[in-house]
Amino acid sequence: MKSAFSHLVITAALQLAVASTADAAPRSVGQSPWGAEDEIGRLNLITEESRSDVLSRVSGGSVYDLSVEYFIGMPSWQAAGDPHYRIWMTHTPDGTVVDDPLHVGTTMNEHVSYTGAAVSMYTHMGTHIDALVHFGLNGEIWNGFSAEEHLGDRGWKVAGAEKIPPLVARGVLIDVAAAKGLDMLPDGYRITRKDLVAALEWQDVSLREGDVVLIRTGRMKRYADAAAYMDNPPGIGLAAARFLVEESGAMVVGADNLSFESFPSELETDYVPVHTYLLAQQGAPIIELAYLEDLSKDKVYEFAFIGGSLKLRGADAAPIRPVAIPIR
Template structure:
Protein backbone atom coordinates (compact mmCIF):
# COMPACT_ATOMS: atom_id res chain seq x y z
CA UNK A 1 0.00 0.00 0.00
CA UNK A 2 1.37 3.39 -1.00
CA UNK A 3 1.36 6.30 1.39
CA UNK A 4 0.75 8.72 -1.47
CA UNK A 5 -1.86 11.07 -0.12
CA UNK A 6 -1.71 13.19 -3.26
CA UNK A 7 -2.78 10.55 -5.76
CA UNK A 8 -4.56 13.10 -7.87
CA UNK A 9 -1.21 14.68 -8.62
CA UNK A 10 -0.12 11.57 -10.46
CA UNK A 11 -2.65 12.56 -13.10
CA UNK A 12 -1.22 16.04 -13.52
CA UNK A 13 1.75 15.36 -15.74
CA UNK A 14 2.42 19.05 -16.10
CA UNK A 15 4.00 18.96 -12.66
CA UNK A 16 6.94 17.15 -14.17
CA UNK A 17 7.74 20.33 -16.04
CA UNK A 18 7.19 22.67 -13.12
CA UNK A 19 10.81 23.64 -12.60
CA UNK A 20 13.50 23.03 -10.01
CA UNK A 21 11.18 21.45 -7.47
CA UNK A 22 10.47 18.54 -9.80
CA UNK A 23 12.55 16.05 -11.69
CA UNK A 24 12.97 17.33 -15.24
CA UNK A 25 13.02 13.85 -16.73
CA UNK A 26 11.85 10.41 -15.65
CA UNK A 27 14.71 7.99 -15.13
CA UNK A 28 14.22 4.39 -16.14
CA UNK A 29 13.55 1.93 -13.34
CA UNK A 30 16.66 -0.24 -13.21
CA UNK A 31 15.98 -1.61 -9.72
CA UNK A 32 14.04 -4.70 -10.65
CA UNK A 33 15.55 -7.19 -8.21
CA UNK A 34 15.22 -7.33 -4.46
CA UNK A 35 18.33 -7.27 -2.29
CA UNK A 36 19.93 -10.38 -0.81
CA UNK A 37 21.02 -10.07 2.77
CA UNK A 38 24.72 -10.21 3.71
CA UNK A 39 23.49 -11.66 7.02
CA UNK A 40 22.32 -14.86 5.41
CA UNK A 41 19.35 -16.40 3.56
CA UNK A 42 17.15 -16.47 6.66
CA UNK A 43 17.64 -12.83 7.58
CA UNK A 44 14.41 -10.86 8.14
CA UNK A 45 15.86 -7.74 9.80
CA UNK A 46 18.10 -6.21 7.16
CA UNK A 47 20.03 -3.17 8.39
CA UNK A 48 18.72 -3.69 11.91
CA UNK A 49 21.52 -6.25 12.19
CA UNK A 50 23.88 -3.28 12.49
CA UNK A 51 22.54 -2.73 15.99
CA UNK A 52 24.61 -4.61 18.57
CA UNK A 53 24.97 -4.61 22.34
CA UNK A 54 28.17 -2.63 21.89
CA UNK A 55 26.54 0.01 19.69
CA UNK A 56 23.61 0.31 22.08
CA UNK A 57 25.85 0.71 25.13
CA UNK A 58 28.02 3.20 23.29
CA UNK A 59 25.14 5.61 22.64
CA UNK A 60 23.47 5.09 26.01
CA UNK A 61 26.74 5.85 27.79
CA UNK A 62 26.78 9.26 26.10
CA UNK A 63 23.41 10.44 27.45
CA UNK A 64 24.04 13.88 28.88
CA UNK A 65 20.78 14.80 30.60
CA UNK A 66 17.45 13.49 31.73
CA UNK A 67 15.53 15.47 29.14
CA UNK A 68 13.37 13.27 26.94
CA UNK A 69 11.85 14.31 23.61
CA UNK A 70 8.70 12.51 22.52
CA UNK A 71 8.89 11.93 18.77
CA UNK A 72 5.38 10.53 18.35
CA UNK A 73 2.02 12.04 17.46
CA UNK A 74 -1.41 11.62 18.99
CA UNK A 75 -4.01 9.27 17.55
CA UNK A 76 -7.51 10.75 17.21
CA UNK A 77 -10.51 10.67 14.92
CA UNK A 78 -9.78 12.94 11.97
CA UNK A 79 -6.01 12.55 12.22
CA UNK A 80 -3.95 12.47 9.01
CA UNK A 81 -3.69 9.10 7.33
CA UNK A 82 -3.63 7.23 4.08
CA UNK A 83 -7.28 6.24 4.12
CA UNK A 84 -7.51 8.37 0.99
CA UNK A 85 -6.13 5.28 -0.76
CA UNK A 86 -8.90 3.09 0.65
CA UNK A 87 -7.34 2.16 3.99
CA UNK A 88 -9.39 2.58 7.16
CA UNK A 89 -9.03 5.77 9.18
CA UNK A 90 -8.40 5.72 12.91
CA UNK A 91 -11.49 4.98 14.97
CA UNK A 92 -12.13 4.70 18.71
CA UNK A 93 -15.33 3.69 20.47
CA UNK A 94 -16.38 2.87 24.00
CA UNK A 95 -16.99 -0.78 24.81
CA UNK A 96 -17.88 -0.06 28.45
CA UNK A 97 -19.13 3.08 30.14
CA UNK A 98 -20.03 3.54 33.82
CA UNK A 99 -23.70 4.21 33.05
CA UNK A 100 -23.86 1.52 30.38
CA UNK A 101 -22.58 -1.10 32.79
CA UNK A 102 -25.25 -0.16 35.30
CA UNK A 103 -27.96 -0.63 32.69
CA UNK A 104 -26.67 -3.71 30.82
CA UNK A 105 -24.73 -5.38 33.66
CA UNK A 106 -22.69 -7.39 31.11
CA UNK A 107 -20.68 -9.27 33.78
CA UNK A 108 -23.58 -9.92 36.16
CA UNK A 109 -22.07 -7.82 38.90
CA UNK A 110 -25.37 -6.47 40.12
CA UNK A 111 -26.71 -2.96 40.50
CA UNK A 112 -24.90 -2.08 43.73
CA UNK A 113 -21.48 -3.18 42.41
CA UNK A 114 -21.92 -1.37 39.10
CA UNK A 115 -22.88 1.81 40.92
CA UNK A 116 -19.81 1.49 43.14
CA UNK A 117 -17.26 0.56 40.44
CA UNK A 118 -17.05 2.91 37.46
CA UNK A 119 -15.79 0.87 34.52
CA UNK A 120 -14.66 2.39 31.20
CA UNK A 121 -13.28 0.42 28.26
CA UNK A 122 -12.54 1.26 24.65
CA UNK A 123 -11.47 -0.33 21.38
CA UNK A 124 -9.68 1.08 18.35
CA UNK A 125 -9.27 0.18 14.71
CA UNK A 126 -6.76 1.64 12.28
CA UNK A 127 -4.42 0.99 9.40
CA UNK A 128 -1.05 -0.19 10.69
CA UNK A 129 0.64 2.73 8.93
CA UNK A 130 -1.24 5.29 11.01
CA UNK A 131 0.52 7.92 13.10
CA UNK A 132 4.16 7.47 14.07
CA UNK A 133 5.19 4.03 12.85
CA UNK A 134 7.96 1.94 11.33
CA UNK A 135 7.62 0.19 7.98
CA UNK A 136 8.65 -3.45 8.09
CA UNK A 137 10.68 -4.91 5.23
CA UNK A 138 7.67 -6.77 3.84
CA UNK A 139 5.80 -3.51 3.17
CA UNK A 140 7.02 -3.13 -0.42
CA UNK A 141 8.64 -5.57 -2.81
CA UNK A 142 9.46 -6.11 -6.44
CA UNK A 143 8.09 -8.73 -8.79
CA UNK A 144 6.39 -10.74 -6.06
CA UNK A 145 9.36 -10.77 -3.68
CA UNK A 146 10.45 -8.75 -0.69
CA UNK A 147 13.83 -8.20 0.98
CA UNK A 148 16.14 -11.22 0.85
CA UNK A 149 14.09 -12.99 -1.78
CA UNK A 150 11.10 -14.03 0.32
CA UNK A 151 8.27 -14.56 -2.15
CA UNK A 152 4.60 -13.82 -1.67
CA UNK A 153 3.75 -17.25 -3.05
CA UNK A 154 5.59 -18.94 -0.19
CA UNK A 155 5.51 -16.49 2.70
CA UNK A 156 2.23 -14.57 2.52
CA UNK A 157 -1.01 -16.02 3.81
CA UNK A 158 -4.44 -14.90 4.98
CA UNK A 159 -2.95 -13.68 8.25
CA UNK A 160 -0.13 -11.68 6.74
CA UNK A 161 3.48 -12.38 5.90
CA UNK A 162 5.39 -15.12 7.69
CA UNK A 163 8.70 -13.37 6.94
CA UNK A 164 10.14 -9.90 7.60
CA UNK A 165 7.03 -8.67 9.36
CA UNK A 166 6.56 -6.17 12.18
CA UNK A 167 7.12 -8.87 14.78
CA UNK A 168 10.72 -9.24 13.58
CA UNK A 169 11.59 -5.64 14.48
CA UNK A 170 13.50 -5.53 17.79
CA UNK A 171 13.49 -2.62 20.25
CA UNK A 172 15.61 0.12 18.69
CA UNK A 173 18.44 1.70 20.68
CA UNK A 174 20.82 3.58 18.42
CA UNK A 175 22.49 6.86 17.63
CA UNK A 176 19.95 9.22 16.16
CA UNK A 177 20.66 12.20 13.92
CA UNK A 178 18.15 14.79 12.77
CA UNK A 179 18.88 16.52 9.47
CA UNK A 180 16.87 19.74 9.59
CA UNK A 181 16.45 20.70 5.94
CA UNK A 182 13.84 23.37 6.62
CA UNK A 183 16.02 25.30 9.07
CA UNK A 184 19.07 24.93 6.83
CA UNK A 185 17.12 26.77 4.15
CA UNK A 186 15.84 29.40 6.61
CA UNK A 187 12.27 28.23 6.11
CA UNK A 188 9.60 27.25 8.64
CA UNK A 189 8.87 24.31 6.35
CA UNK A 190 9.80 23.20 2.86
CA UNK A 191 7.52 24.13 -0.05
CA UNK A 192 4.91 21.73 -1.37
CA UNK A 193 6.40 18.83 -3.33
CA UNK A 194 9.97 19.97 -2.68
CA UNK A 195 12.46 17.29 -3.69
CA UNK A 196 15.26 16.91 -1.14
CA UNK A 197 18.56 16.19 -2.86
CA UNK A 198 21.86 14.76 -1.69
CA UNK A 199 23.25 18.29 -1.78
CA UNK A 200 20.49 19.48 0.54
CA UNK A 201 21.36 16.76 3.05
CA UNK A 202 25.08 17.52 2.91
CA UNK A 203 24.55 21.27 3.29
CA UNK A 204 22.29 20.81 6.31
CA UNK A 205 24.78 18.44 7.93
CA UNK A 206 27.54 20.97 7.32
CA UNK A 207 25.52 23.75 8.95
CA UNK A 208 24.74 21.49 11.91
CA UNK A 209 28.39 20.41 12.14
CA UNK A 210 27.23 16.82 12.14
CA UNK A 211 28.54 13.68 10.46
CA UNK A 212 26.70 10.44 9.91
CA UNK A 213 27.93 7.06 11.09
CA UNK A 214 27.15 3.49 10.13
CA UNK A 215 24.06 2.25 11.93
CA UNK A 216 22.46 5.64 12.56
CA UNK A 217 18.76 6.33 12.73
CA UNK A 218 18.57 9.29 10.35
CA UNK A 219 15.52 11.54 10.62
CA UNK A 220 14.88 14.19 7.97
CA UNK A 221 12.87 17.23 9.04
CA UNK A 222 10.85 19.11 6.44
CA UNK A 223 8.76 21.15 8.90
CA UNK A 224 5.56 19.52 7.67
CA UNK A 225 4.68 18.40 11.19
CA UNK A 226 3.53 21.94 11.95
CA UNK A 227 0.42 21.11 9.91
CA UNK A 228 -0.35 17.81 11.61
CA UNK A 229 -3.61 19.01 13.16
CA UNK A 230 -4.83 20.06 9.72
CA UNK A 231 -5.01 16.73 7.94
CA UNK A 232 -5.96 18.18 4.56
CA UNK A 233 -2.81 20.32 4.51
CA UNK A 234 -0.46 17.84 6.20
CA UNK A 235 -1.12 14.94 3.87
CA UNK A 236 -1.27 16.82 0.56
CA UNK A 237 1.69 17.69 -1.67
CA UNK A 238 4.29 17.03 0.99
CA UNK A 239 8.04 17.37 0.34
CA UNK A 240 10.31 14.34 0.40
CA UNK A 241 13.54 12.65 -0.56
CA UNK A 242 14.72 12.08 -4.09
CA UNK A 243 16.02 8.63 -4.91
CA UNK A 244 19.54 10.09 -5.05
CA UNK A 245 19.18 11.46 -1.51
CA UNK A 246 17.93 8.09 -0.29
CA UNK A 247 20.90 6.36 -1.92
CA UNK A 248 23.29 8.77 -0.21
CA UNK A 249 21.83 7.95 3.21
CA UNK A 250 21.62 4.21 2.63
CA UNK A 251 24.83 3.51 0.71
CA UNK A 252 27.27 6.32 1.50
CA UNK A 253 26.18 7.06 5.07
CA UNK A 254 25.14 3.44 5.78
CA UNK A 255 22.09 4.44 7.80
CA UNK A 256 20.26 1.70 9.67
CA UNK A 257 16.84 3.40 9.59
CA UNK A 258 15.65 6.42 7.60
CA UNK A 259 12.68 8.52 8.65
CA UNK A 260 10.85 11.78 8.10
CA UNK A 261 8.19 13.99 9.64
CA UNK A 262 5.62 13.42 6.94
CA UNK A 263 3.35 10.62 5.75
CA UNK A 264 6.04 9.25 3.45
CA UNK A 265 9.75 10.10 3.18
CA UNK A 266 9.74 10.50 -0.58
CA UNK A 267 8.54 13.13 -3.02
CA UNK A 268 5.80 12.55 -5.56
CA UNK A 269 5.12 12.24 -8.45
CA UNK A 270 7.75 9.56 -8.96
CA UNK A 271 10.94 10.50 -10.73
CA UNK A 272 11.40 6.92 -11.95
CA UNK A 273 9.53 5.59 -14.95
CA UNK A 274 7.95 2.23 -14.23
CA UNK A 275 8.01 2.61 -10.43
CA UNK A 276 5.47 4.84 -8.70
CA UNK A 277 7.18 4.60 -5.29
CA UNK A 278 10.94 4.17 -5.90
CA UNK A 279 12.31 5.30 -2.52
CA UNK A 280 10.18 2.78 -0.66
CA UNK A 281 11.11 -0.11 -2.93
CA UNK A 282 14.77 0.90 -2.89
CA UNK A 283 15.07 1.21 0.89
CA UNK A 284 12.84 -1.67 1.98
CA UNK A 285 13.17 -4.25 -0.77
CA UNK A 286 16.68 -3.61 -2.06
CA UNK A 287 18.64 -2.23 0.88
CA UNK A 288 16.80 -3.72 3.86
CA UNK A 289 16.40 -0.29 5.48
CA UNK A 290 13.24 0.14 7.59
CA UNK A 291 11.43 3.46 7.22
CA UNK A 292 10.09 5.67 10.01
CA UNK A 293 7.19 7.95 9.19
CA UNK A 294 5.20 10.73 10.86
CA UNK A 295 8.05 11.48 13.28
CA UNK A 296 7.55 14.63 15.36
CA UNK A 297 10.85 16.54 15.39
CA UNK A 298 9.53 20.02 16.18
CA UNK A 299 10.88 20.11 19.74
CA UNK A 300 14.26 18.82 18.58
CA UNK A 301 14.39 21.55 15.94
CA UNK A 302 13.36 24.22 18.45
CA UNK A 303 16.20 23.22 20.81
CA UNK A 304 18.69 22.49 18.00
CA UNK A 305 19.21 18.91 19.16
CA UNK A 306 20.79 17.15 16.21
CA UNK A 307 22.35 14.11 17.89
CA UNK A 308 20.68 11.90 20.45
CA UNK A 309 20.04 8.41 21.73
CA UNK A 310 17.07 7.11 19.75
CA UNK A 311 14.97 4.63 21.70
CA UNK A 312 11.79 3.06 20.37
CA UNK A 313 9.81 -0.13 20.35
CA UNK A 314 7.09 -0.93 17.85
CA UNK A 315 4.12 -3.21 18.40
CA UNK A 316 4.92 -6.84 17.61
CA UNK A 317 2.08 -7.34 15.16
CA UNK A 318 2.62 -10.78 13.68
CA UNK A 319 2.48 -10.76 9.89
CA UNK A 320 1.91 -7.00 9.67
CA UNK A 321 3.88 -4.69 7.40
CA UNK A 322 4.21 -1.87 9.94
CA UNK A 323 4.15 -1.29 13.65
CA UNK A 324 2.97 1.83 15.50
CA UNK A 325 5.84 3.22 17.58
CA UNK A 326 6.39 5.78 20.32
CA UNK A 327 10.06 6.71 19.93
CA UNK A 328 11.95 9.06 22.19
CA UNK A 329 15.16 11.03 21.80
CA UNK A 330 17.56 11.77 24.66
CA UNK A 331 20.39 14.27 23.99
CA UNK A 332 23.97 13.03 24.18
CA UNK A 333 27.23 14.85 24.85
Protein backbone atom coordinates in the same frame (compact mmCIF):
# COMPACT_ATOMS: atom_id res chain seq x y z
CA MET B 1 12.29 34.40 4.26
CA LYS B 2 9.86 35.12 1.45
CA SER B 3 12.59 35.21 -1.20
CA ALA B 4 14.08 31.96 0.10
CA PHE B 5 10.66 30.31 -0.05
CA SER B 6 10.10 31.57 -3.61
CA HIS B 7 13.49 30.27 -4.66
CA LEU B 8 12.66 26.82 -3.30
CA VAL B 9 9.33 26.76 -5.10
CA ILE B 10 11.07 27.59 -8.38
CA THR B 11 13.78 25.00 -7.71
CA ALA B 12 11.20 22.33 -6.93
CA ALA B 13 9.26 23.15 -10.06
CA LEU B 14 12.38 22.79 -12.18
CA GLN B 15 13.33 19.39 -10.78
CA LEU B 16 12.84 16.83 -13.54
CA ALA B 17 11.63 13.31 -12.85
CA VAL B 18 14.52 11.86 -14.84
CA ALA B 19 16.12 8.70 -13.47
CA SER B 20 19.82 8.00 -13.68
CA THR B 21 21.09 5.05 -15.69
CA ALA B 22 21.39 3.06 -12.46
CA ASP B 23 17.79 3.83 -11.49
CA ALA B 24 16.44 2.94 -14.93
CA ALA B 25 18.15 -0.47 -14.96
CA PRO B 26 16.11 -3.56 -14.06
CA ARG B 27 15.59 -3.67 -10.30
CA SER B 28 15.34 -6.68 -8.03
CA VAL B 29 15.31 -7.30 -4.30
CA GLY B 30 18.50 -7.28 -2.27
CA GLN B 31 20.13 -10.41 -0.91
CA SER B 32 21.14 -10.07 2.70
CA PRO B 33 24.83 -10.08 3.68
CA TRP B 34 23.61 -11.48 7.02
CA GLY B 35 22.52 -14.74 5.47
CA ALA B 36 19.70 -16.45 3.61
CA GLU B 37 17.44 -16.53 6.68
CA ASP B 38 17.80 -12.86 7.57
CA GLU B 39 14.45 -11.11 8.16
CA ILE B 40 15.51 -7.74 9.64
CA GLY B 41 18.00 -6.34 7.14
CA ARG B 42 20.04 -3.38 8.34
CA LEU B 43 18.68 -3.77 11.86
CA ASN B 44 21.45 -6.35 12.21
CA LEU B 45 23.72 -3.34 12.71
CA ILE B 46 22.39 -3.10 16.27
CA THR B 47 24.86 -4.90 18.51
CA GLU B 48 25.59 -5.03 22.23
CA GLU B 49 28.55 -2.75 21.57
CA SER B 50 26.55 -0.20 19.58
CA ARG B 51 23.82 -0.07 22.24
CA SER B 52 26.35 0.31 25.05
CA ASP B 53 28.17 3.05 23.19
CA VAL B 54 25.15 5.28 22.64
CA LEU B 55 23.69 4.69 26.10
CA SER B 56 27.04 5.53 27.74
CA ARG B 57 26.86 8.96 26.07
CA VAL B 58 23.38 9.92 27.29
CA SER B 59 23.60 13.32 28.95
CA GLY B 60 20.37 13.09 30.94
CA GLY B 61 17.96 15.94 31.31
CA SER B 62 15.47 16.36 28.48
CA VAL B 63 13.63 13.45 26.89
CA TYR B 64 11.93 14.19 23.57
CA ASP B 65 8.79 12.33 22.55
CA LEU B 66 8.95 11.74 18.79
CA SER B 67 5.42 10.39 18.36
CA VAL B 68 2.09 11.95 17.42
CA GLU B 69 -1.37 11.54 18.90
CA TYR B 70 -4.01 9.25 17.38
CA PHE B 71 -7.48 10.76 17.03
CA ILE B 72 -10.54 10.63 14.78
CA GLY B 73 -9.85 12.86 11.81
CA MET B 74 -6.06 12.48 12.03
CA PRO B 75 -4.00 12.52 8.81
CA SER B 76 -3.92 9.11 7.16
CA TRP B 77 -3.34 7.45 3.82
CA GLN B 78 -6.65 7.15 1.99
CA ALA B 79 -5.63 6.97 -1.68
CA ALA B 80 -5.71 3.17 -1.75
CA GLY B 81 -8.94 2.87 0.25
CA ASP B 82 -7.42 2.09 3.64
CA PRO B 83 -9.50 2.71 6.77
CA HIS B 84 -9.54 5.85 8.89
CA TYR B 85 -8.63 5.74 12.55
CA ARG B 86 -11.63 4.91 14.70
CA ILE B 87 -12.10 4.64 18.46
CA TRP B 88 -15.34 3.66 20.16
CA MET B 89 -16.37 2.99 23.71
CA THR B 90 -17.09 -0.62 24.62
CA HIS B 91 -17.91 0.23 28.24
CA THR B 92 -18.90 3.45 29.99
CA PRO B 93 -19.67 4.04 33.67
CA ASP B 94 -23.36 4.78 33.08
CA GLY B 95 -23.73 2.09 30.42
CA THR B 96 -22.25 -0.52 32.73
CA VAL B 97 -24.85 0.29 35.36
CA VAL B 98 -27.59 -0.35 32.79
CA ASP B 99 -26.07 -3.39 31.07
CA ASP B 100 -24.32 -5.01 34.05
CA PRO B 101 -22.06 -7.01 31.67
CA LEU B 102 -20.18 -8.75 34.49
CA HIS B 103 -23.32 -9.46 36.52
CA VAL B 104 -22.04 -7.75 39.63
CA GLY B 105 -25.16 -5.71 40.30
CA THR B 106 -26.21 -2.09 40.28
CA THR B 107 -24.67 -1.18 43.62
CA MET B 108 -21.24 -2.46 42.60
CA ASN B 109 -21.39 -0.82 39.15
CA GLU B 110 -22.34 2.51 40.67
CA HIS B 111 -19.42 2.22 43.09
CA VAL B 112 -16.77 0.89 40.65
CA SER B 113 -16.87 2.75 37.34
CA TYR B 114 -15.77 0.84 34.24
CA THR B 115 -14.45 2.41 31.03
CA GLY B 116 -13.25 0.41 28.01
CA ALA B 117 -12.56 1.19 24.37
CA ALA B 118 -11.60 -0.41 21.07
CA VAL B 119 -9.71 1.01 18.11
CA SER B 120 -9.53 0.22 14.40
CA MET B 121 -6.79 1.55 12.15
CA TYR B 122 -4.52 1.02 9.17
CA THR B 123 -1.05 -0.14 10.16
CA HIS B 124 0.53 2.92 8.51
CA MET B 125 -1.10 5.54 10.72
CA GLY B 126 0.49 7.93 13.17
CA THR B 127 4.14 7.49 14.07
CA HIS B 128 4.97 4.05 12.69
CA ILE B 129 7.76 1.94 11.24
CA ASP B 130 7.51 0.11 7.92
CA ALA B 131 8.57 -3.53 8.09
CA LEU B 132 10.56 -4.95 5.20
CA VAL B 133 7.50 -6.76 3.82
CA HIS B 134 5.71 -3.46 3.08
CA PHE B 135 6.96 -3.16 -0.51
CA GLY B 136 8.72 -5.61 -2.79
CA LEU B 137 9.69 -6.16 -6.39
CA ASN B 138 8.58 -8.87 -8.80
CA GLY B 139 6.68 -10.83 -6.15
CA GLU B 140 9.56 -10.86 -3.67
CA ILE B 141 10.57 -8.85 -0.63
CA TRP B 142 13.97 -8.28 0.96
CA ASN B 143 16.29 -11.28 0.80
CA GLY B 144 14.25 -13.03 -1.87
CA PHE B 145 11.30 -14.16 0.26
CA SER B 146 8.32 -14.61 -2.06
CA ALA B 147 4.71 -13.64 -1.41
CA GLU B 148 3.64 -16.92 -2.99
CA GLU B 149 5.54 -18.99 -0.43
CA HIS B 150 5.56 -16.80 2.68
CA LEU B 151 2.33 -14.76 2.74
CA GLY B 152 -0.80 -16.31 4.21
CA ASP B 153 -4.26 -15.01 5.05
CA ARG B 154 -3.02 -13.97 8.49
CA GLY B 155 0.04 -12.06 7.35
CA TRP B 156 3.62 -12.72 6.40
CA LYS B 157 5.40 -15.78 7.82
CA VAL B 158 8.72 -13.93 7.55
CA ALA B 159 9.98 -10.39 8.16
CA GLY B 160 6.78 -9.11 9.75
CA ALA B 161 6.60 -6.27 12.22
CA GLU B 162 7.01 -8.66 15.15
CA LYS B 163 10.60 -9.30 14.01
CA ILE B 164 11.63 -5.67 14.51
CA PRO B 165 13.82 -5.59 17.63
CA PRO B 166 13.85 -2.75 20.17
CA LEU B 167 15.72 0.11 18.52
CA VAL B 168 18.56 1.58 20.56
CA ALA B 169 20.95 3.52 18.38
CA ARG B 170 22.50 6.87 17.67
CA GLY B 171 19.88 9.14 16.20
CA VAL B 172 20.55 12.10 13.93
CA LEU B 173 18.14 14.86 12.96
CA ILE B 174 18.73 16.43 9.55
CA ASP B 175 16.77 19.66 9.74
CA VAL B 176 16.49 20.44 6.04
CA ALA B 177 13.83 23.09 6.52
CA ALA B 178 15.76 25.05 9.16
CA ALA B 179 19.01 24.78 7.20
CA LYS B 180 17.23 26.59 4.36
CA GLY B 181 15.88 29.25 6.70
CA LEU B 182 12.31 27.95 6.45
CA ASP B 183 9.68 26.79 8.91
CA MET B 184 8.46 24.26 6.35
CA LEU B 185 9.58 23.05 2.92
CA PRO B 186 7.27 23.97 0.03
CA ASP B 187 4.56 21.59 -1.12
CA GLY B 188 5.93 18.83 -3.32
CA TYR B 189 9.56 19.73 -2.73
CA ARG B 190 11.95 16.87 -3.51
CA ILE B 191 14.84 16.71 -1.06
CA THR B 192 18.14 16.14 -2.84
CA ARG B 193 21.50 14.72 -1.85
CA LYS B 194 22.84 18.27 -1.93
CA ASP B 195 20.15 19.38 0.52
CA LEU B 196 21.15 16.69 3.02
CA VAL B 197 24.87 17.42 2.73
CA ALA B 198 24.27 21.15 3.16
CA ALA B 199 22.06 20.62 6.22
CA LEU B 200 24.60 18.32 7.86
CA GLU B 201 27.35 20.89 7.26
CA TRP B 202 25.12 23.65 8.67
CA GLN B 203 24.51 21.53 11.78
CA ASP B 204 28.18 20.45 11.98
CA VAL B 205 27.13 16.80 12.24
CA SER B 206 28.38 13.70 10.41
CA LEU B 207 26.54 10.46 9.79
CA ARG B 208 27.86 7.07 10.89
CA GLU B 209 27.04 3.49 10.08
CA GLY B 210 24.09 2.24 12.11
CA ASP B 211 22.42 5.63 12.63
CA VAL B 212 18.70 6.24 12.77
CA VAL B 213 18.39 9.30 10.53
CA LEU B 214 15.29 11.50 10.77
CA ILE B 215 14.62 14.27 8.26
CA ARG B 216 12.62 17.34 9.18
CA THR B 217 10.57 18.97 6.44
CA GLY B 218 8.47 21.03 8.87
CA ARG B 219 5.29 19.34 7.66
CA MET B 220 4.32 18.42 11.20
CA LYS B 221 3.21 22.01 11.71
CA ARG B 222 0.11 21.03 9.69
CA TYR B 223 -0.65 17.80 11.54
CA ALA B 224 -3.80 19.18 13.17
CA ASP B 225 -5.29 19.80 9.71
CA ALA B 226 -5.41 16.42 7.98
CA ALA B 227 -6.25 17.78 4.53
CA ALA B 228 -3.43 20.33 4.62
CA TYR B 229 -0.94 17.81 6.02
CA MET B 230 -1.70 15.24 3.32
CA ASP B 231 -1.91 17.60 0.34
CA ASN B 232 1.24 17.30 -1.81
CA PRO B 233 3.83 17.05 0.99
CA PRO B 234 7.58 17.44 0.45
CA GLY B 235 9.66 14.29 0.56
CA ILE B 236 12.95 12.66 -0.23
CA GLY B 237 14.32 11.67 -3.65
CA LEU B 238 16.24 8.60 -4.75
CA ALA B 239 19.68 10.19 -4.76
CA ALA B 240 19.13 11.44 -1.23
CA ALA B 241 18.02 7.97 -0.11
CA ARG B 242 21.16 6.44 -1.62
CA PHE B 243 23.28 9.03 0.16
CA LEU B 244 21.75 8.07 3.51
CA VAL B 245 22.12 4.31 3.16
CA GLU B 246 24.83 3.42 0.68
CA GLU B 247 27.13 6.38 1.24
CA SER B 248 26.54 7.10 4.93
CA GLY B 249 25.50 3.73 6.37
CA ALA B 250 22.14 4.68 7.90
CA MET B 251 20.31 1.75 9.48
CA VAL B 252 16.82 3.27 9.67
CA VAL B 253 15.56 6.40 7.93
CA GLY B 254 12.49 8.49 8.61
CA ALA B 255 10.81 11.85 8.44
CA ASP B 256 7.97 13.99 9.74
CA ASN B 257 5.80 13.47 6.66
CA LEU B 258 3.63 10.60 5.50
CA SER B 259 5.04 8.41 2.74
CA PHE B 260 8.61 9.70 3.26
CA GLU B 261 9.33 10.08 -0.45
CA SER B 262 8.26 12.81 -2.84
CA PHE B 263 5.76 12.44 -5.65
CA PRO B 264 5.38 12.09 -8.56
CA SER B 265 7.81 9.21 -8.90
CA GLU B 266 11.20 9.71 -10.50
CA LEU B 267 10.82 6.37 -12.29
CA GLU B 268 8.26 5.41 -14.91
CA THR B 269 8.67 1.78 -13.85
CA ASP B 270 7.97 2.22 -10.11
CA TYR B 271 5.40 4.45 -8.42
CA VAL B 272 7.20 4.27 -5.02
CA PRO B 273 10.88 3.91 -5.94
CA VAL B 274 12.28 5.19 -2.64
CA HIS B 275 10.23 2.69 -0.66
CA THR B 276 11.24 -0.23 -2.85
CA TYR B 277 14.87 0.93 -2.81
CA LEU B 278 15.01 1.17 0.97
CA LEU B 279 12.83 -1.76 2.02
CA ALA B 280 13.23 -4.32 -0.76
CA GLN B 281 16.73 -3.55 -2.03
CA GLN B 282 18.57 -2.26 1.04
CA GLY B 283 16.68 -3.79 3.97
CA ALA B 284 16.31 -0.39 5.65
CA PRO B 285 13.07 0.19 7.61
CA ILE B 286 11.30 3.55 7.30
CA ILE B 287 9.78 5.62 10.11
CA GLU B 288 7.02 8.03 9.10
CA LEU B 289 5.15 10.83 10.91
CA ALA B 290 7.94 11.36 13.42
CA TYR B 291 7.42 14.44 15.57
CA LEU B 292 10.62 16.46 15.20
CA GLU B 293 9.53 20.00 16.10
CA ASP B 294 10.94 20.03 19.63
CA LEU B 295 14.29 18.65 18.52
CA SER B 296 14.45 21.36 15.88
CA LYS B 297 13.50 24.13 18.32
CA ASP B 298 16.22 23.09 20.76
CA LYS B 299 18.76 22.37 18.00
CA VAL B 300 19.27 18.79 19.18
CA TYR B 301 20.85 17.01 16.23
CA GLU B 302 22.46 13.98 17.92
CA PHE B 303 20.70 11.78 20.44
CA ALA B 304 20.08 8.29 21.70
CA PHE B 305 17.11 6.98 19.73
CA ILE B 306 15.11 4.48 21.77
CA GLY B 307 11.95 2.97 20.38
CA GLY B 308 9.90 -0.19 20.47
CA SER B 309 7.18 -0.95 17.95
CA LEU B 310 4.16 -3.17 18.53
CA LYS B 311 4.84 -6.82 17.74
CA LEU B 312 2.03 -7.22 15.21
CA ARG B 313 2.64 -10.72 13.85
CA GLY B 314 2.96 -10.81 10.08
CA ALA B 315 2.16 -7.10 9.69
CA ASP B 316 3.71 -4.72 7.18
CA ALA B 317 4.08 -1.90 9.75
CA ALA B 318 3.45 -1.11 13.39
CA PRO B 319 2.98 1.95 15.59
CA ILE B 320 6.13 3.03 17.39
CA ARG B 321 6.64 5.53 20.20
CA PRO B 322 10.29 6.54 20.07
CA VAL B 323 12.09 8.93 22.37
CA ALA B 324 15.25 10.95 21.84
CA ILE B 325 17.72 11.67 24.66
CA PRO B 326 20.59 14.07 23.91
CA ILE B 327 24.07 12.58 23.98
CA ARG B 328 27.48 14.05 24.71
